[in-house]
Amino acid sequence: MPARLTASELRTCLGDGDRTFAGLLAGASGIGPLRHGDPTALNVAHGYHIDDGADRAFAASRWVADCAARAVAAGGLDPRRRRVIALVGTGLRELAAVEAYATGGDAFGAHRLHFGDAVHAAVPGLREVVTVSNACSAGGHVLALAEDLLMLADADAVLVCGVDATTESMLAMIGRVVDHPTEAVRPFDADRQGVLLGDGAAAAVLVPDDDTRPALARVVATGLSCDAHHETAPSVAGITRAMRDALARAGREPAEVDLVVAHGTGTALNDPAECEALRQVLVAGGADPLVTAVKGATGHTSGAAALVNLDVARRCLSQRRVPPVVGLRQPLPEGTGLRFPTVATGHTARLVQSDAFGFGGVNAVTLVEAP
Numbered sequence: 001m002p003a004r005l006t007a008s009e010l011r012t013c014l015g016d017g018d019r020t021f022a023g024l025l026a027g028a029s030g031i032g033p034l035r036h037g038d039p040t041a042l043n044v045a046h047g048y049h050i051d052d053g054a055d056r057a058f059a060a061s062r063w064v065a066d067c068a069a070r071a072v073a074a075g076g077l078d079p080r081r082r083r084v085i086a087l088v089g090t091g092l093r094e095l096a097a098v099e100a101y102a103t104g105g106d107a108f109g110a111h112r113l114h115f116g117d118a119v120h121a122a123v124p125g126l127r128e129v130v131t132v133s134n135a136c137s138a139g140g141h142v143l144a145l146a147e148d149l150l151m152l153a154d155a156d157a158v159l160v161c162g163v164d165a166t167t168e169s170m171l172a173m174i175g176r177v178v179d180h181p182t183e184a185v186r187p188f189d190a191d192r193q194g195v196l197l198g199d200g201a202a203a204a205v206l207v208p209d210d211d212t213r214p215a216l217a218r219v220v221a222t223g224l225s226c227d228a229h230h231e232t233a234p235s236v237a238g239i240t241r242a243m244r245d246a247l248a249r250a251g252r253e254p255a256e257v258d259l260v261v262a263h264g265t266g267t268a269l270n271d272p273a274e275c276e277a278l279r280q281v282l283v284a285g286g287a288d289p290l291v292t293a294v295k296g297a298t299g300h301t302s303g304a305a306a307l308v309n310l311d312v313a314r315r316c317l318s319q320r321r322v323p324p325v326v327g328l329r330q331p332l333p334e335g336t337g338l339r340f341p342t343v344a345t346g347h348t349a350r351l352v353q354s355d356a357f358g359f360g361g362v363n364a365v366t367l368v369e370a371p
Contacts, residue, residue, distance in 0.1 A: 140364025198299020254285025264293025
Protein backbone atom coordinates (compact mmCIF):
# COMPACT_ATOMS: atom_id res chain seq x y z
CA MET A 1 0.00 0.00 0.00
CA PRO A 2 1.39 3.45 -0.83
CA ALA A 3 2.32 5.81 1.98
CA ARG A 4 3.46 9.40 2.22
CA LEU A 5 6.95 10.30 3.43
CA THR A 6 6.61 13.44 5.53
CA ALA A 7 10.12 13.58 7.03
CA SER A 8 13.51 12.00 6.47
CA GLU A 9 16.66 12.67 8.49
CA LEU A 10 20.18 11.25 8.17
CA ARG A 11 23.50 11.10 9.90
CA THR A 12 26.45 9.83 7.83
CA CYS A 13 30.17 10.52 7.64
CA LEU A 14 29.29 13.48 5.40
CA GLY A 15 26.86 14.98 7.93
CA ASP A 16 23.09 15.35 7.99
CA GLY A 17 20.83 14.76 4.98
CA ASP A 18 21.42 18.16 3.38
CA ARG A 19 25.19 17.86 3.74
CA THR A 20 25.22 14.25 2.62
CA PHE A 21 23.32 15.01 -0.59
CA ALA A 22 25.44 18.11 -1.28
CA GLY A 23 28.56 16.00 -0.79
CA LEU A 24 27.24 13.33 -3.12
CA LEU A 25 26.49 15.89 -5.84
CA ALA A 26 30.02 17.28 -5.43
CA GLY A 27 31.53 13.82 -5.75
CA ALA A 28 32.94 13.97 -2.21
CA SER A 29 33.98 10.97 -0.17
CA GLY A 30 33.91 10.65 3.61
CA ILE A 31 36.65 8.03 3.74
CA GLY A 32 39.43 8.39 6.28
CA PRO A 33 41.99 6.36 8.21
CA LEU A 34 40.52 3.63 10.40
CA ARG A 35 39.79 5.08 13.85
CA HIS A 36 38.76 1.95 15.72
CA GLY A 37 40.88 -1.19 16.03
CA ASP A 38 44.32 -2.22 14.81
CA PRO A 39 44.53 -1.83 11.01
CA THR A 40 47.25 -4.47 10.70
CA ALA A 41 45.42 -7.07 12.75
CA LEU A 42 42.09 -6.38 11.06
CA ASN A 43 43.50 -6.00 7.52
CA VAL A 44 41.31 -2.91 7.21
CA ALA A 45 42.97 0.50 6.96
CA HIS A 46 40.09 2.87 6.16
CA GLY A 47 36.52 3.60 7.14
CA TYR A 48 33.69 6.11 6.72
CA HIS A 49 33.29 7.33 10.30
CA ILE A 50 30.95 9.50 12.30
CA ASP A 51 32.97 11.02 15.13
CA ASP A 52 30.81 12.61 17.82
CA GLY A 53 33.62 12.70 20.37
CA ALA A 54 32.04 10.05 22.59
CA ASP A 55 32.61 6.33 23.23
CA ARG A 56 31.75 3.79 20.53
CA ALA A 57 29.62 1.88 23.01
CA PHE A 58 26.00 2.96 22.45
CA ALA A 59 26.97 5.28 19.61
CA ALA A 60 24.28 3.65 17.47
CA SER A 61 21.67 4.47 20.12
CA ARG A 62 22.77 8.11 20.23
CA TRP A 63 22.70 8.52 16.46
CA VAL A 64 19.36 6.86 15.84
CA ALA A 65 17.78 8.77 18.73
CA ASP A 66 19.05 12.03 17.24
CA CYS A 67 17.64 11.21 13.80
CA ALA A 68 14.32 10.03 15.28
CA ALA A 69 13.84 13.25 17.25
CA ARG A 70 14.65 15.40 14.25
CA ALA A 71 12.35 13.42 11.94
CA VAL A 72 9.38 13.64 14.31
CA ALA A 73 9.92 17.39 14.73
CA ALA A 74 10.30 17.94 10.97
CA GLY A 75 7.16 15.91 10.30
CA GLY A 76 5.13 17.96 12.78
CA LEU A 77 4.14 14.76 14.56
CA ASP A 78 3.01 14.57 18.19
CA PRO A 79 3.08 10.91 19.29
CA ARG A 80 1.18 11.83 22.45
CA ARG A 81 -1.85 12.70 20.33
CA ARG A 82 -1.62 10.05 17.59
CA ARG A 83 -0.86 6.33 17.47
CA VAL A 84 2.79 6.25 16.41
CA ILE A 85 4.93 3.11 16.32
CA ALA A 86 8.70 3.15 15.76
CA LEU A 87 10.51 0.39 13.86
CA VAL A 88 14.33 0.27 13.95
CA GLY A 89 16.21 -1.79 11.36
CA THR A 90 19.78 -2.81 12.18
CA GLY A 91 22.37 -5.41 11.34
CA LEU A 92 24.49 -5.23 14.48
CA ARG A 93 22.31 -3.62 17.16
CA GLU A 94 24.70 -2.50 19.95
CA LEU A 95 27.55 -4.90 19.18
CA ALA A 96 30.10 -2.15 19.89
CA ALA A 97 28.88 -2.07 23.50
CA VAL A 98 29.28 -5.84 23.75
CA GLU A 99 32.83 -5.57 22.45
CA ALA A 100 33.58 -2.86 25.02
CA TYR A 101 32.20 -5.04 27.83
CA ALA A 102 34.20 -8.07 26.61
CA THR A 103 37.42 -6.06 26.84
CA GLY A 104 36.85 -4.77 30.36
CA GLY A 105 34.09 -2.21 30.00
CA ASP A 106 31.00 -1.75 32.12
CA ALA A 107 28.22 -4.33 32.27
CA PHE A 108 24.75 -3.33 31.02
CA GLY A 109 21.28 -4.78 30.72
CA ALA A 110 20.57 -6.95 27.68
CA HIS A 111 17.59 -4.75 26.79
CA ARG A 112 20.07 -2.02 25.80
CA LEU A 113 21.18 -4.13 22.83
CA HIS A 114 17.92 -2.92 21.27
CA PHE A 115 16.96 0.70 20.72
CA GLY A 116 13.72 0.96 22.68
CA ASP A 117 15.14 2.96 25.59
CA ALA A 118 17.01 5.41 23.36
CA VAL A 119 14.15 6.09 20.92
CA HIS A 120 11.49 6.26 23.64
CA ALA A 121 13.60 8.85 25.48
CA ALA A 122 14.13 10.90 22.32
CA VAL A 123 10.50 10.73 21.20
CA PRO A 124 8.10 10.67 24.18
CA GLY A 125 4.67 9.20 23.61
CA LEU A 126 5.52 6.45 21.12
CA ARG A 127 3.19 3.48 21.46
CA GLU A 128 5.98 0.97 20.84
CA VAL A 129 9.57 0.70 19.59
CA VAL A 130 10.47 -2.54 17.79
CA THR A 131 14.05 -3.41 16.79
CA VAL A 132 14.40 -5.62 13.71
CA SER A 133 17.84 -7.14 13.08
CA ASN A 134 18.03 -8.17 9.45
CA ALA A 135 21.45 -7.61 7.85
CA CYS A 136 22.04 -4.89 5.29
CA SER A 137 18.46 -4.68 4.03
CA ALA A 138 17.05 -4.10 7.52
CA GLY A 139 15.99 -0.53 6.76
CA GLY A 140 14.05 -1.73 3.71
CA HIS A 141 12.33 -4.44 5.69
CA VAL A 142 11.11 -2.08 8.41
CA LEU A 143 9.92 0.23 5.64
CA ALA A 144 7.77 -2.62 4.29
CA LEU A 145 6.48 -3.38 7.79
CA ALA A 146 5.55 0.29 8.20
CA GLU A 147 3.52 0.18 4.98
CA ASP A 148 1.72 -2.91 6.32
CA LEU A 149 0.94 -1.22 9.67
CA LEU A 150 -0.57 1.76 7.87
CA MET A 151 -2.54 -0.45 5.47
CA LEU A 152 -4.01 -2.37 8.42
CA ALA A 153 -4.76 0.91 10.23
CA ASP A 154 -2.74 -0.32 13.21
CA ALA A 155 -0.95 3.03 13.42
CA ASP A 156 -1.64 6.64 12.46
CA ALA A 157 2.03 7.12 11.58
CA VAL A 158 5.19 5.04 11.68
CA LEU A 159 8.65 6.27 12.57
CA VAL A 160 10.99 4.13 10.45
CA CYS A 161 14.64 4.05 11.53
CA GLY A 162 17.86 2.33 10.51
CA VAL A 163 21.25 2.36 12.18
CA ASP A 164 24.62 0.67 12.49
CA ALA A 165 27.96 1.65 13.99
CA THR A 166 31.18 0.11 12.77
CA THR A 167 32.44 -2.63 15.08
CA GLU A 168 35.77 -4.43 15.27
CA SER A 169 34.02 -7.78 14.82
CA MET A 170 32.59 -6.69 11.47
CA LEU A 171 35.89 -5.14 10.44
CA ALA A 172 37.64 -8.42 11.20
CA MET A 173 35.18 -10.23 8.93
CA ILE A 174 35.58 -7.95 5.93
CA GLY A 175 39.35 -7.92 6.38
CA ARG A 176 39.48 -11.70 6.03
CA VAL A 177 37.95 -11.79 2.55
CA VAL A 178 40.56 -9.61 0.82
CA ASP A 179 44.29 -10.10 0.32
CA HIS A 180 45.11 -6.43 0.83
CA PRO A 181 43.16 -3.72 2.66
CA THR A 182 40.54 -2.03 0.49
CA GLU A 183 41.53 1.58 -0.22
CA ALA A 184 38.06 2.90 -1.11
CA VAL A 185 34.61 1.62 -2.09
CA ARG A 186 34.19 1.85 -5.86
CA PRO A 187 30.69 0.64 -6.79
CA PHE A 188 30.30 -0.89 -10.25
CA ASP A 189 33.96 -0.25 -11.13
CA ALA A 190 35.92 -2.87 -13.06
CA ASP A 191 38.77 -2.54 -10.55
CA ARG A 192 36.64 -2.46 -7.39
CA GLN A 193 38.45 -3.84 -4.33
CA GLY A 194 35.57 -4.63 -2.00
CA VAL A 195 33.50 -3.01 0.69
CA LEU A 196 34.33 -0.74 3.61
CA LEU A 197 31.98 -0.01 6.47
CA GLY A 198 30.38 3.36 7.16
CA ASP A 199 28.68 4.60 10.31
CA GLY A 200 25.13 5.68 9.61
CA ALA A 201 21.71 6.39 11.02
CA ALA A 202 18.43 7.42 9.42
CA ALA A 203 14.84 8.06 10.41
CA ALA A 204 11.74 8.71 8.31
CA VAL A 205 8.08 9.37 9.06
CA LEU A 206 5.42 7.55 7.04
CA VAL A 207 1.72 8.40 7.14
CA PRO A 208 -1.26 6.99 5.20
CA ASP A 209 -1.55 7.93 1.56
CA ASP A 210 -4.72 9.95 2.18
CA ASP A 211 -3.03 12.17 4.79
CA THR A 212 -3.18 15.76 3.57
CA ARG A 213 -0.08 17.15 5.29
CA PRO A 214 2.85 18.24 3.07
CA ALA A 215 5.00 15.32 1.96
CA LEU A 216 8.54 14.89 0.67
CA ALA A 217 7.71 11.89 -1.49
CA ARG A 218 5.31 9.04 -1.97
CA VAL A 219 6.52 5.53 -1.11
CA VAL A 220 4.65 3.54 -3.75
CA ALA A 221 5.56 0.01 -2.65
CA THR A 222 8.30 -2.15 -1.17
CA GLY A 223 8.98 -5.63 -2.52
CA LEU A 224 10.74 -8.28 -0.44
CA SER A 225 12.37 -11.64 -0.99
CA CYS A 226 14.27 -14.08 1.18
CA ASP A 227 15.97 -16.66 -1.02
CA ALA A 228 18.48 -18.18 1.47
CA HIS A 229 20.68 -18.89 -1.56
CA HIS A 230 24.01 -18.44 0.22
CA GLU A 231 25.41 -16.86 3.38
CA THR A 232 27.12 -14.05 1.47
CA ALA A 233 26.71 -14.54 -2.30
CA PRO A 234 23.68 -12.73 -3.74
CA SER A 235 21.23 -14.58 -5.98
CA VAL A 236 20.09 -12.88 -9.17
CA ALA A 237 16.84 -14.83 -8.96
CA GLY A 238 16.22 -13.64 -5.40
CA ILE A 239 16.98 -10.02 -6.25
CA THR A 240 14.77 -10.04 -9.34
CA ARG A 241 11.93 -11.50 -7.27
CA ALA A 242 12.10 -8.52 -4.90
CA MET A 243 12.16 -6.08 -7.85
CA ARG A 244 9.16 -7.75 -9.48
CA ASP A 245 7.32 -7.89 -6.15
CA ALA A 246 7.70 -4.12 -5.76
CA LEU A 247 6.43 -3.48 -9.29
CA ALA A 248 3.49 -5.87 -8.84
CA ARG A 249 2.47 -4.34 -5.50
CA ALA A 250 2.67 -0.87 -7.07
CA GLY A 251 0.81 -1.86 -10.23
CA ARG A 252 3.62 -0.32 -12.29
CA GLU A 253 5.55 -1.40 -15.36
CA PRO A 254 9.36 -1.76 -15.46
CA ALA A 255 9.57 0.87 -18.19
CA GLU A 256 8.28 3.49 -15.74
CA VAL A 257 11.45 3.25 -13.57
CA ASP A 258 13.82 5.96 -14.77
CA LEU A 259 16.26 6.14 -11.84
CA VAL A 260 17.81 3.46 -9.62
CA VAL A 261 19.59 4.18 -6.33
CA ALA A 262 21.47 0.92 -6.27
CA HIS A 263 22.76 -1.20 -3.40
CA GLY A 264 26.20 -0.99 -5.09
CA THR A 265 28.59 -2.40 -2.49
CA GLY A 266 31.67 -2.44 -4.72
CA THR A 267 32.18 -6.14 -4.00
CA ALA A 268 33.13 -8.90 -6.42
CA LEU A 269 29.74 -10.62 -6.30
CA ASN A 270 27.11 -7.96 -5.54
CA ASP A 271 27.74 -5.59 -8.42
CA PRO A 272 27.58 -8.14 -11.28
CA ALA A 273 24.46 -9.72 -9.72
CA GLU A 274 22.75 -6.35 -9.30
CA CYS A 275 23.59 -5.38 -12.89
CA GLU A 276 22.16 -8.65 -14.19
CA ALA A 277 18.99 -8.25 -12.11
CA LEU A 278 18.51 -4.70 -13.41
CA ARG A 279 18.98 -5.98 -16.92
CA GLN A 280 16.51 -8.86 -16.50
CA VAL A 281 13.76 -6.81 -14.85
CA LEU A 282 14.08 -3.18 -15.95
CA VAL A 283 16.01 -3.17 -19.23
CA ALA A 284 14.14 -6.22 -20.54
CA GLY A 285 10.94 -4.42 -19.58
CA GLY A 286 11.77 -1.37 -21.66
CA ALA A 287 13.47 0.85 -19.05
CA ASP A 288 16.70 2.79 -19.55
CA PRO A 289 17.28 4.23 -16.05
CA LEU A 290 20.18 6.18 -14.65
CA VAL A 291 21.87 4.00 -12.01
CA THR A 292 23.59 5.77 -9.13
CA ALA A 293 24.97 4.51 -5.80
CA VAL A 294 26.17 6.18 -2.61
CA LYS A 295 28.55 3.76 -0.85
CA GLY A 296 31.64 5.17 -2.57
CA ALA A 297 30.95 8.35 -0.59
CA THR A 298 29.42 7.05 2.65
CA GLY A 299 30.70 3.49 2.95
CA HIS A 300 28.32 0.62 3.62
CA THR A 301 26.03 1.82 6.39
CA SER A 302 24.46 -1.64 6.79
CA GLY A 303 21.19 -1.33 8.75
CA ALA A 304 20.81 2.30 7.70
CA ALA A 305 21.68 1.72 4.03
CA ALA A 306 18.14 1.29 2.67
CA LEU A 307 16.91 4.48 4.35
CA VAL A 308 19.99 6.42 3.22
CA ASN A 309 19.08 5.36 -0.32
CA LEU A 310 15.46 6.40 0.30
CA ASP A 311 16.56 9.86 1.41
CA VAL A 312 18.77 10.23 -1.66
CA ALA A 313 15.91 9.07 -3.88
CA ARG A 314 13.48 11.67 -2.52
CA ARG A 315 16.07 14.44 -2.95
CA CYS A 316 16.73 13.36 -6.54
CA LEU A 317 12.99 13.69 -7.17
CA SER A 318 12.67 17.14 -5.62
CA GLN A 319 15.97 18.65 -6.79
CA ARG A 320 15.91 16.99 -10.23
CA ARG A 321 19.60 16.14 -9.93
CA VAL A 322 21.29 12.77 -9.61
CA PRO A 323 24.66 12.39 -7.85
CA PRO A 324 27.51 10.51 -9.49
CA VAL A 325 28.74 7.09 -8.43
CA VAL A 326 31.73 8.22 -6.35
CA GLY A 327 34.78 6.04 -7.06
CA LEU A 328 33.57 4.77 -10.44
CA ARG A 329 36.18 5.14 -13.17
CA GLN A 330 35.61 2.27 -15.62
CA PRO A 331 32.32 0.37 -15.38
CA LEU A 332 32.54 -3.38 -14.87
CA PRO A 333 31.83 -5.53 -17.97
CA GLU A 334 28.50 -6.71 -16.55
CA GLY A 335 27.38 -3.08 -16.44
CA THR A 336 27.72 -2.51 -20.17
CA GLY A 337 24.67 -0.67 -21.43
CA LEU A 338 23.62 0.62 -18.00
CA ARG A 339 23.87 4.39 -17.50
CA PHE A 340 26.06 5.21 -14.48
CA PRO A 341 26.49 8.98 -13.91
CA THR A 342 30.09 9.98 -13.18
CA VAL A 343 29.19 13.64 -12.61
CA ALA A 344 26.13 15.28 -11.06
CA THR A 345 23.43 15.02 -13.70
CA GLY A 346 20.19 16.92 -14.23
CA HIS A 347 17.33 14.44 -14.42
CA THR A 348 13.60 14.71 -13.83
CA ALA A 349 12.78 11.30 -12.45
CA ARG A 350 9.23 9.98 -12.31
CA LEU A 351 9.66 6.66 -10.52
CA VAL A 352 12.79 5.78 -8.52
CA GLN A 353 13.82 2.29 -7.49
CA SER A 354 15.87 1.99 -4.29
CA ASP A 355 17.72 -1.31 -3.71
CA ALA A 356 18.93 -2.99 -0.50
CA PHE A 357 20.27 -6.54 -0.27
CA GLY A 358 21.51 -8.46 2.76
CA PHE A 359 23.51 -11.55 3.71
CA GLY A 360 21.44 -14.70 3.54
CA GLY A 361 19.47 -13.38 0.57
CA VAL A 362 17.16 -10.97 2.36
CA ASN A 363 16.32 -8.33 -0.22
CA ALA A 364 14.18 -5.18 -0.20
CA VAL A 365 13.33 -2.98 -3.18
CA THR A 366 11.33 0.24 -2.76
CA LEU A 367 9.64 2.37 -5.42
CA VAL A 368 9.36 6.12 -4.74
CA GLU A 369 7.79 8.98 -6.65
CA ALA A 370 7.05 12.67 -6.14
CA PRO A 371 4.08 13.35 -3.82
